[in-house]
Amino acid sequence: MTSITLSGVNKSFGANFPVIRDVDLVIDDGEFCVFLGPSGCGKSTLLRMVAGLETAYTGEIRIGERAVDKVEPADRQVAMVFQNYALYPHMSVYDNMAFGLRQAKTPKDEIERRVKEAARILQIEPLLDRMPKALSGGQRQRVAIGRAIVRQPKVFLFDEPLSNLDAALRVHMRSEIATLHRNFPAASMIYVTHDQTEAMALADKIVLLHAGKDMLKHGSIAQVGRPLDLYHQPRNLFVAGFLGSPTMNFLEATFVGQEETGARVALKSGEDLTVPVDGSTLASGASVTLGVRPEHLAPVAAAATQTLTRQVRAVEHFGEYSFVYLDGGAAPLIAKVPGDGGLKAGDSASFAAPASCCHLFDGDGIALPRRDSL
Amino acid sequence: MASSTTARIVRPVAVPVLGLIWLAVTTMPFLFMVMTTFKTQQESYSSSVWALPEALDFVNYRAVLAGPFLTYLKNSVMVVGISVTLIVLISAMAAFAFARMRFRLNDALFGLIVAGMIVPIHITLVPIYLMTRDMGLYDSPFALVGPYVATSLPISIFILTEFMRQIPKELEEAARLDGCGPFAIFFKVFFPLSGPGLSTVAIYNAIMLWNEFIFAYVLTSSTSTRTLPLAIWDYQGQYSSNIPAILAVVTLTSLPLIVAYAFGQEKIVKGMMAGSLKG
Numbered sequence: 179m180t181s182i183t184l185s186g187v188n189k190s191f192g193a194n195f196p197v198i199r200d201v202d203l204v205i206d207d208g209e210f211c212v213f214l215g216p217s218g219c220g221k222s223t224l225l226r227m228v229a230g231l232e233t234a235y236t237g238e239i240r241i242g243e244r245a246v247d248k249v250e251p252a253d254r255q256v257a258m259v260f261q262n263y264a265l266y267p268h269m270s271v272y273d274n275m276a277f278g279l280r281q282a283k284t285p286k287d288e289i290e291r292r293v294k295e296a297a298r299i300l301q302i303e304p305l306l307d308r309m310p311k312a313l314s315g316g317q318r319q320r321v322a323i324g325r326a327i328v329r330q331p332k333v334f335l336f337d338e339p340l341s342n343l344d345a346a347l348r349v350h351m352r353s354e355i356a357t358l359h360r361n362f363p364a365a366s367m368i369y370v371t372h373d374q375t376e377a378m379a380l381a382d383k384i385v386l387l388h389a390g391k392d393m394l395k396h397g398s399i400a401q402v403g404r405p406l407d408l409y410h411q412p413r414n415l416f417v418a419g420f421l422g423s424p425t426m427n428f429l430e431a432t433f434v435g436q437e438e439t440g441a442r443v444a445l446k447s448g449e450d451l452t453v454p455v456d457g458s459t460l461a462s463g464a465s466v467t468l469g470v471r472p473e474h475l476a477p478v479a480a481a482a483t484q485t486l487t488r489q490v491r492a493v494e495h496f497g498e499y500s501f502v503y504l505d506g507g508a509a510p511l512i513a514k515v516p517g518d519g520g521l522k523a524g525d526s527a528s529f530a531a532p533a534s535c536c537h538l539f540d541g542d543g544i545a546l547p548r549r550d551s552l
Numbered sequence: 553m554a555s556s557t558t559a560r561i562v563r564p565v566a567v568p569v570l571g572l573i574w575l576a577v578t579t580m581p582f583l584f585m586v587m588t589t590f591k592t593q594q595e596s597y598s599s600s601v602w603a604l605p606e607a608l609d610f611v612n613y614r615a616v617l618a619g620p621f622l623t624y625l626k627n628s629v630m631v632v633g634i635s636v637t638l639i640v641l642i643s644a645m646a647a648f649a650f651a652r653m654r655f656r657l658n659d660a661l662f663g664l665i666v667a668g669m670i671v672p673i674h675i676t677l678v679p680i681y682l683m684t685r686d687m688g689l690y691d692s693p694f695a696l697v698g699p700y701v702a703t704s705l706p707i708s709i710f711i712l713t714e715f716m717r718q719i720p721k722e723l724e725e726a727a728r729l730d731g732c733g734p735f736a737i738f739f740k741v742f743f744p745l746s747g748p749g750l751s752t753v754a755i756y757n758a759i760m761l762w763n764e765f766i767f768a769y770v771l772t773s774s775t776s777t778r779t780l781p782l783a784i785w786d787y788q789g790q791y792s793s794n795i796p797a798i799l800a801v802v803t804l805t806s807l808p809l810i811v812a813y814a815f816g817q818e819k820i821v822k823g824m825m826a827g828s829l830k831g
Contacts (some may be wrong), residue, residue, distance in 0.1 A: 229729065230729075256729070257729065266723065266726070277730050282731055
């Protein structure tokens, strides 16, 4: 059993606002779970609580069937990979990997077998006699992972392990971590990152934590689910705005009424759009926010229903796609179009906002339930 | 314009000139000392202070080595060796606690210990003398170990605490996950990683204690128990002093320190600089 269960977990530092608030979460056996969120949202603190490095919290943490709140970090059967690797600078690569096993009084031949096996998996066999200072960033990260592997833990914990690497190496190591997950299918993994690309690429489950000005939500779970569920069905404005690059376009609107096909809203710029959600709880004239992702705005030849017409302020070309910056409505918009989009600054352009790709949030920023999920 | 002139002309000339002047100021006393050791007592009085010796005569060194100098040397090595070992161990453990453990009186205790640096040792002489006498340690080299360790701890703890605060906390956490308790974290991670800081403390205190005079003078009285700084007293009378012999003693006493500093200066500088730059 390698599941992790957090029940009613709260944590504060001193008399300050909680950094972790009412976290209830189940990570299943062998699941790859990513704690995602902006800086300061408490994701590393939550990981460290699972590791046993943060104490003095309320609630309960279980690994498998066992409550581990009073269990020392070394006895939780977890292994952690730190952001800055945390390799012991005065020990060779071999000794770094063997250190934990020696502390656990593992027989010498067993230590050697495990270290060599981990080194083989991570392709660091030629580095075993080197000191950490003689390694590159990527090699150090492999050694840090190797140190975790040799302990044969139930749970792997990764605290932003790729953030010190350059972009190319980050992509490479990301795939290696995915391979590691496949090689150790029984072990659960928790991976902390603020990089949504890493989260989307690696996760079976994403836990997105709140941060920001609303201190009553800070450190609470904004949404838990599969990566594409969070992307396509964000539960609130925070999730919708955090996932996706460029970020989702938000347009202030007024609820007009509920129709057969969905809720009808009027934008401040004058257009009417229909969003396939259940707005029956809203009063006519209620303030709502319409959300539409840049990649879902498709250029069309002429204005029609379910379209937005704006002035092109600037176009950024990236070859495969372009970002089109639009002005003219109540709020600026970004559209992501294939190729160069055939647009230039100063053009007036219309973009279709397909109803199925639009999201509607009530005055409290909560997503209205989609009709297809009712 | 003015600053570029300074950079191009004044600095390349001024820096070496000032450096040479400083070298002369610091080297002259040392040259005088070594030169005089090769003069006879009579020659040292009759010739000019800066006159070269008439012959390269080791008579003063032979005289010094024929006396109790080696006993003083043995005592100094023993007292300084034991004291420095204890200072390094105790101050490293205390520094680890102050740098890494969270407890209620951490800051207050640290402040109290560091404040010990401002206590002049002279005001502690009488109580220490009385305590040493009452403990039956008076006139024993071991009488010096207690005061030496106690008076050296504040600066040593101060240096090592600052040093250990620079060690990333992730190393401590990795060690905890690897199954280390506080003692294992200290001995297997922090102590080895504090090498430059420990060297600084060891060398700095070895130099200070090697030259320590006042405690040695107050707490020991016999030739068999005294340490090197008191050796010069053997060559100083009420009415005359054998200056070349005294300087031979000083030269021989300085030699171990010069050798230690020559090999350890890089570590001393590194240890002293720890924490002064963002790394």
